[in-house]
Amino acid sequence: MAEERYGIDLLVVGAGVVGAAVAHYAARAGLRVTVVEQAGVASGSTGAGEGNLLVSDKTPGPELDLALLSMRLWTELAQTVPGFEYEAKGGLVVTGDDTGLAALRRLAGAQRAAGVTVTEVADPTDCEPHIRTGLAGGVLYPQDAQLMPALAAARLLDHPFIRLHTGVTVTGPITSRRGRVVGVTTTEGHYSCGNVAICAGAASGRLAAAFGTRLPITPRRGVVLVTAPVPPMIRHKVYTADYVGDVAGDTAALASSPVVEGTPSGPVLIGATRESVGWDRAIPVTALRTLASGAVALFPALAAVPVIRAYAGFRPFSPDHLPVIGPDPELVGLWHATGHEGAGVGLAAATGSLLAQAVTGRTPSLDLTPFRPHRFQEAT
Amino acid sequence: MNEPIRFLCDGEPVDAEPGQTIAAALTAADVWTLRRTRGTGRPRGVFCGMGVCFDCLVTLNGRPDVRSCVERVVAGDEVVTTGVRDV
Amino acid sequence: MYDLVVIGAGPAGMAAAEVVADHGGTVAVVDAGDQPGGQFHRHRPGEVHGRRLEALYAVAARVDMRYGHRVWTVERAGDRFAVRCVVGQREPASAVVSGRAVLLATGAHDRVVPFPGADLPGVMTAGGAQALLKGGGVVPSGRIVVAGTGVFLLPVAAGLAAAGGRVRGVYEANRPGRRLSSMAGEWGRIAEAGGYASRLVRHRVGFHRGQAVVAAHGRDRLTAVTVARLTANWRVVPGSRRRIECDVLAVGYGFTPQLELAEALGCRLEPGASGDPVVAVSATQRTSVPGVYAAGEVTGVGGASSAELEGRLAGHAVMGVRPPGRLLTGRAQARRFAYRLETAFPVRDGWRSWLTDDTVVCRCESVTWSGVRGAASAGAVDARTVKLLSRAGMGYCQGRVCGYAVNRLVGGDPMSVPVRRPIAQPLPLGLLAEEGEP
Ligand SMILES: Cc1cc2nc3c(=O)[nH]c(=O)nc-3n(C[C@H](O)[C@H](O)[C@H](O)COP(=O)(O)OP(=O)(O)OC[C@H]3O[C@@H](n4cnc5c(N)ncnc54)[C@H](O)[C@@H]3O)c2cc1C
Numbered sequence: 001m002a003e004e005r006y007g008i009d010l011l012v013v014g015a016g017v018v019g020a021a022v023a024h025y026a027a028r029a030g031l032r033v034t035v036v037e038q039a040g041v042a043s044g045s046t047g048a049g050e051g052n053l054l055v056s057d058k059t060p061g062p063e064l065d066l067a068l069l070s071m072r073l074w075t076e077l078a079q080t081v082p083g084f085e086y087e088a089k090g091g092l093v094v095t096g097d098d099t100g101l102a103a104l105r106r107l108a109g110a111q112r113a114a115g116v117t118v119t120e121v122a123d124p125t126d127c128e129p130h131i132r133t134g135l136a137g138g139v140l141y142p143q144d145a146q147l148m149p150a151l152a153a154a155r156l157l158d159h160p161f162i163r164l165h166t167g168v169t170v171t172g173p174i175t176s177r178r179g180r181v182v183g184v185t186t187t188e189g190h191y192s193c194g195n196v197a198i199c200a201g202a203a204s205g206r207l208a209a210a211f212g213t214r215l216p217i218t219p220r221r222g223v224v225l226v227t228a229p230v231p232p233m234i235r236h237k238v239y240t241a242d243y244v245g246d247v248a249g250d251t252a253a254l255a256s257s258p259v260v261e262g263t264p265s266g267p268v269l270i271g272a273t274r275e276s277v278g279w280d281r282a283i284p285v286t287a288l289r290t291l292a293s294g295a296v297a298l299f300p301a302l303a304a305v306p307v308i309r310a311y312a313g314f315r316p317f318s319p320d321h322l323p324v325i326g327p328d329p330e331l332v333g334l335w336h337a338t339g340h341e342g343a344g345v346g347l348a349a350a351t352g353s354l355l356a357q358a359v360t361g362r363t364p365s366l367d368l369t370p371f372r373p374h375r376f377q378e379a380t
Numbered sequence: 381m382n383e384p385i386r387f388l389c390d391g392e393p394v395d396a397e398p399g400q401t402i403a404a405a406l407t408a409a410d411v412w413t414l415r416r417t418r419g420t421g422r423p424r425g426v427f428c429g430m431g432v433c434f435d436c437l438v439t440l441n442g443r444p445d446v447r448s449c450v451e452r453v454v455a456g457d458e459v460v461t462t463g464v465r466d467v
Numbered sequence: 468m469y470d471l472v473v474i475g476a477g478p479a480g481m482a483a484a485e486v487v488a489d490h491g492g493t494v495a496v497v498d499a500g501d502q503p504g505g506q507f508h509r510h511r512p513g514e515v516h517g518r519r520l521e522a523l524y525a526v527a528a529r530v531d532m533r534y535g536h537r538v539w540t541v542e543r544a545g546d547r548f549a550v551r552c553v554v555g556q557r558e559p560a561s562a563v564v565s566g567r568a569v570l571l572a573t574g575a576h577d578r579v580v581p582f583p584g585a586d587l588p589g590v591m592t593a594g595g596a597q598a599l600l601k602g603g604g605v606v607p608s609g610r611i612v613v614a615g616t617g618v619f620l621l622p623v624a625a626g627l628a629a630a631g632g633r634v635r636g637v638y639e640a641n642r643p644g645r646r647l648s649s650m651a652g653e654w655g656r657i658a659e660a661g662g663y664a665s666r667l668v669r670h671r672v673g674f675h676r677g678q679a680v681v682a683a684h685g686r687d688r689l690t691a692v693t694v695a696r697l698t699a700n701w702r703v704v705p706g707s708r709r710r711i712e713c714d715v716l717a718v719g720y721g722f723t724p725q726l727e728l729a730e731a732l733g734c735r736l737e738p739g740a741s742g743d744p745v746v747a748v749s750a751t752q753r754t755s756v757p758g759v760y761a762a763g764e765v766t767g768v769g770g771a772s773s774a775e776l777e778g779r780l781a782g783h784a785v786m787g788v789r790p791p792g793r794l795l796t797g798r799a800q801a802r803r804f805a806y807r808l809e810t811a812f813p814v815r816d817g818w819r820s821w822l823t824d825d826t827v828v829c830r831c832e833s834v835t836w837s838g839v840r841g842a843a844s845a846g847a848v849d850a851r852t853v854k855l856l857s858r859a860g861m862g863y864c865q866g867r868v869c870g871y872a873v874n875r876l877v878g879g880d881p882m883s884v885p886v887r888r889p890i891a892q893p894l895p896l897g898l899l900a901e902e903g904e905p
Pocket of ligand 1: 020169203312342
């Protein structure tokens with residue numbers, strides 16, 4: 001073990017999709033990377049993620065810029081490290097009434113100005129034959145894509161410069177007298193390393209505290225329904241326009257307008273709810289019912305399809321809805337990449353690429369200022 | 381013994397004892413393959429016999445994914461074993 | 468609202484229902500099937516013979532039997548429980564049965580150990596063969612082999628032979644030998660086992676200790692199995708493989724309790740005799756969640772008579788009546804016996820060496836041994852992460868069948884076998900969309 005730990009340029013805490021992407025790009029930049037994971041690959045938020053890569057649900061601003069960059073990078077990764085069910089299937093946002101349509105058009109117009117490809121669809125049944133009739137209209141977003149998050153994390157970690165240590169929990173930093181992080185303590189002993197990146201998902205707030213940094217990242221629960229495998233009947237990621245409101249919402253109460261989509265293996269995924277209830281895994285029937293009725297309202301033919309599975313996961317929630325990417329305000333050599341909430345799969349590729357640039361001393365290709373970890377300290 | 385009841389399996393008439401499950405009646409009639417797997421197309425038959433494993437799924441009167449080991453036959457039922465929904 | 472909603476109309480559930488009814492309580496018994504008795508007393512419709520079965524029907528006549536109800540979740544709402552069900556398969560409908568207390572008496576299903584060819588039609592669980600015989604009166608035509616481990620193999624083989632089945636042999640992977648017969652005096656059921664043994668002798672069915680079916684062969688259905696002698700850890704003794712032509716294989720490696728409802732309610736689980744999880748209960752069958760009781764196979768205690776004892780105790784506890792002392796002593800005895808029986812027929816890890824790369828481990832998603840291994844080398848550490856990386860356990864049965872094997876294959880702690888299934892039975896989305904408030 002001791003000799004394995006020799007020469008770690010970057011130690012990544014967490015083998016979720018974000019940690020995997022950070023490790024991947026750092027390894028590609030030539031760093032020797034060790035990923036330390038308390039459980040198994042994708043055992044956290046990533047294992048619950050549906051794998052939507054969305055630009056459609058983002059309003060113009062730093063998150064959309066990050067998403068656009070990430071979309072490009074995921075397309076590339078699908079070529080260089082294939083095997084994670086990447087599908088450039090496009091997203092379809094629909095709305096039932098004229099007020100909704102007006103709002104959707106406004107959003108789409110702003111998105112187009114920010115570089116998003118948008119196409120208005122007068123009759124959604126033209127692109128989704130099984131969608132309910134009588135909708136007011138919709139917008140098609142060809143850039144929206146899908147992948148299988150756990151497989152993506154595993155594929156990104158499959159690199160000769162990356163070592164993966166599962167079953168090891170990081171407990172705190174080892175620092176030099178000059179205030180630089182030089183290693184970490186874990187349940188399996190010490191690791192020495194040049195840099196540490198905390199990519200611990202919804203647990204990042206807790207772990208950052210052990211490193212002496214306040215990072216207000218908390219879990220936000222999401223519930224997903226999975227149906228029995230069915231023949232392909234849903235072509236895009238389909239959701240109603242109110243979803244955009246939920247994502248930006250702050251309420252602890254249940255909010256949901258599900259994204260409905262088919263998967264290459266057959267099941268239809270319907271998700272997800274958004275609730276801030278700590279780490280409670282018990283799924284209330286109301287959450288299941290809300291998802292089901294949302295899906296059936298969009299695709300009446302789903303009514304007869306059996307649901308075989310439901311699960312809950314926890315998103316790394318950040319109070320200003322922006323991820324945290326960049327250097328720690330105090331400890332030199334400590335980096336953060338977390339707080340992506342419900343978009344961490346989509347944003348992982350760009351996050352990994354930008355953080356690797358920063359760690360290796362290059363200028364990140366996108367300005368990281370809006371994502372800086374110390375913004376929370378500045379606010380208080 | 382009660383009168384046998386008749387149902388169709390893939391269009392062929394099969395006789396069952398009243399109260400038998402679809403799986404029991406088909407086993408008695410020496411029908412073993414109840415479905416094929418998606419993807420590899422391997423044959424599957426009755427396995428757990430108590431509604432747990434979902435291997436014995438058939439299409440019953442047009443409704444897919446019915447567990448034949450727990451559903452009792454009704455006269456005139458139309459069972460389709462080859463109802464693999466290729467996904 | 469009922470004083471008690473019993474889930475599972477087997478010996479445990481019916482006994483509890485009887486006691487509650489005797490003491491003036493109201494009871495509903497919910498079961499997916501359409502007769503009382505569960506797996507043990509499974510019978511052909513209309514053929515109610517014997518004292519035990521008649522007694523079960525007498526109880527059924529006094530309580531509300533909700534047949535054809537598959538429970539998909541139990542929800543706690545204040546001081547009561549809403550048992551949510553899907554009713555029927557032909558035209559599924561939904562129903563909610565509410566009670567002040569619930570009894571989980573959901574029993575168990577065969578524990579499945581994979582081996583090459585086990586997915587061929589003609590290979591079925593011992594419980595499955597038993598269900599076809601008892602419930603459908605069906606003896607598969609052709610030659611039958613019975614294999615696996617545990618006393619349950621005996622009634623299955625004896626039953627098939629007595630009903631005219633051509634049973635070619637019973638292959639018991641363990642070597643129970645003397646240890647088992649020394650238990651015989653202790654318990655009536657072993658006398659029963661003795662009866663089965665003599666029946667097997669009468670039908671000239673060989674009982675082979677320390678041997679197992681390690682592969683099944685056939686193209687579209689089973690035509691032969693490979694039988695081998697096993698080492699103490701269940702690896703194949705070199706040179707001991709031989710092929711036996713047969714048409715049906717009934718195979719069972721003990722039982723796995725159905726724990727998803729207990730898990731959903733938050734009941735504490737604990738390691739049973741085999742190390743696998745069971746519901747933790749008090750001496751009067753209370754679980755760690757107030758108002759929730761468990762009895763029978765879910766608590767790790769095998770056998771109809773002990774299940775019945777546990778059910779009676781639960782019934783007394785629900786009604787707040789002190790149980791007769793003999794129930795408590797009987798329960799203690801039954802537990803000791805169950806423990807010894809379970810530990811006399813363990814599953815040894817050597818079965819893992821029977822697998823080949825293309826052996827199907829997860830039947831629903833057709834995930835092979837090499838698929839599971841690939842997930843493990845990509846960083847999966849337990850059944851849940853294997854599922855995410857290989858789809859094993861993601862299909863229709865939700866890992867009920869492969870969960871044990873997958874967990875063992877990746878060296879998971881026995882307690883980490885997957886039991887979380889918030890949707891315990893598939894239900895149409897349209898029904899879920901219309902679920903009412905509890
Ligand atoms: C129901 C649901 C649906 C979602 N759908 C989508 C979607 O469609 N599209 C999308 O983009 N996003 C989606 N998300 C969000 C997405 O899953 C997350 O944003 C993303 O997975 C976060 O990845 P991560 O790597 O930061 O966190 P995680 O995946 O949680 O990874 C963190 C890892 O760190 C490990 N860890 C924590 N503490 C320690 C420690 N001290 N030592 C060692 N290891 C530690 C954890 O075990 C974990 O594996 C969804 C989330 C949920 C819950």
